[in-house]
Amino acid sequence: MNKRRPYVRSMDGWWKKNPFFVEYMIHEGTALFVAAYAGILLFGLLRLAQGEAAWNAWLSAMKNPWYIGFQVLALIALTYHTYTWFKIMPRTMPPVVVGGQRLSAWAITGSGLAVAAAACLGLLALVWGMAR
Amino acid sequence: MSESQKTIEIEVLRYHPEKDKEPHKQVFEVPFTDDMSVLQGVQYIKDYLDGSLSFRWSCRMAICGSCGMMINGEPSLSCQTFLRDFYPARVRVEALSHFPIERDLVVNIEGFIEKLESIQPYIIPKEPRTLAQGEYLQTPEQLNAYEQFSSCINCLLCYAACPQFGLNPSFIGPAATALLHRYNVDSRDGGKAERMELVNSEEGVFNCTAVGYCSEVCPKQVDPANAVNQNKTNSAADYFLRFLTPKGGAK
Ligand code: SF4
Numbered sequence: 001m002n003k004r005r006p007y008v009r010s011m012d013g014w015w016k017k018n019p020f021f022v023e024y025m026i027h028e029g030t031a032l033f034v035a036a037y038a039g040i041l042l043f044g045l046l047r048l049a050q051g052e053a054a055w056n057a058w059l060s061a062m063k064n065p066w067y068i069g070f071q072v073l074a075l076i077a078l079t080y081h082t083y084t085w086f087k088i089m090p091r092t093m094p095p096v097v098v099g100g101q102r103l104s105a106w107a108i109t110g111s112g113l114a115v116a117a118a119a120c121l122g123l124l125a126l127v128w129g130m131a132r
Numbered sequence: 133m134s135e136s137q138k139t140i141e142i143e144v145l146r147y148h149p150e151k152d153k154e155p156h157k158q159v160f161e162v163p164f165t166d167d168m169s170v171l172q173g174v175q176y177i178k179d180y181l182d183g184s185l186s187f188r189w190s191c192r193m194a195i196c197g198s199c200g201m202m203i204n205g206e207p208s209l210s211c212q213t214f215l216r217d218f219y220p221a222r223v224r225v226e227a228l229s230h231f232p233i234e235r236d237l238v239v240n241i242e243g244f245i246e247k248l249e250s251i252q253p254y255i256i257p258k259e260p261r262t263l264a265q266g267e268y269l270q271t272p273e274q275l276n277a278y279e280q281f282s283s284c285i286n287c288l289l290c291y292a293a294c295p296q297f298g299l300n301p302s303f304i305g306p307a308a309t310a311l312l313h314r315y316n317v318d319s320r321d322g323g324k325a326e327r328m329e330l331v332n333s334e335e336g337v338f339n340c341t342a343v344g345y346c347s348e349v350c351p352k353q354v355d356p357a358n359a360v361n362q363n364k365t366n367s368a369a370d371y372f373l374r375f376l377t378p379k380g381g382a383k
């Protein structure tokens with residue numbers, strides 16, 4: 001008789017077993033805030049299309065402290081999401097060779113973050129300028 | 133053992149299929165010196181405390197890839213992990229995660245061997261070549277394209293670090309994909325189209341959700357996550373190219 005009886009360990013709660021996996025679940029979880037915030041903006045667009053009264057109602061709803069609280073939370077989640085997104089980026093792309101040298105992971109992450117920050121500030125400046 | 137001899141506790145996950153229903157923990161008290169690897173610790177147990185303890189090892193210098201274990205929950209080569217980094221706390225040793233336990237610290241790697249075969253880990257020449265044509269020449273850039281991915285020692289730490297492999301053992305996984313990529317980007321090779329079928333398949337790269345832990349634990353800086361994720365792009369290109377080219381591409 002064959003004495004072999006390979007034992008397969010359960011995967012239940014796998015993400016709790018290693019700090020690396022816990023962090024992974026957190027950074028994936030922040031994607032829900034990205035989706036929720038996109039949903040809010042899209043709804044705003046819909047209200048805009050429905051006319052001035054609908055738009056103004058949406059604007060005043062946005063001033064509700066609950067909404068403001070959510071936006072602050074979403075901002076924190078999105079910032080963390082952006083950071084982890086660019087942190088994993090060097091692992092996901094083909095090597096970038098500049099002047100015969102391979103670009104380091106931190107150079108890639110750093111330029112990604114810099115571009116994201118510049119885009120945010122640019123957008124903010126644009127909207128600010130339009131609102132004045 | 134002299135009175136002043138320091139000792140360290142090593143907790144081992146034991147499993148003997150002929151008598152155990154499931155794995156259980158056993159703690160051993162092992163004499164400790166600060167130059168001892170975890171592998172030397174378990175070797176002491178086998179030599180002096182319990183000869184029935186089973187584990188794999190060979191080179192004891194991080195080259196053969198056979199001594200991988202979970203050490204305090206992290207996939208590690210036991211020959212290059214030192215007891216002094218844990219002393220005086222207890223060290224937990226367990227068989228590599230996500231593989232069936234054959235016995236104690238020995239895992240069943242048959243699934244991986246099959247995957248290794250399936251990726252055709254050898255150069256498939258673009259066209260037949262005669263001896264008279266001489267050797268292939270490669271530029272340093274052509275060597276650079278694959279060199280990192282050729283450093284894999286098949287230690288399987290990356291599989292023990294990959295929850296997607298744990299959840300779906302048929303996923304071809306980090307090391308096999310890294311090796312597949314190693315041949316696909318070799319200027320001498322012409323087998324890419326065949327290997328891409330595997331990349332694009334159900335078992336292929338899209339099982340990966342970019343956890344990235346595989347590349348963290350790799351002792352040879354292979355960066356298997358990079359190979360897997362580059363091939364997501366390659367696979368997508370393959371898919372869209374089939375609309376442009378009458379033959380080839382994804383099925
Ligand atoms: S890719 Fe790295 S971790 Fe995975 S088997 Fe090869 S050497 Fe080991």
Ligand code: FES
Nearest residue numbers: 191192197199211
């Ligand atoms: S014994 Fe060979 S890699 Fe550890």
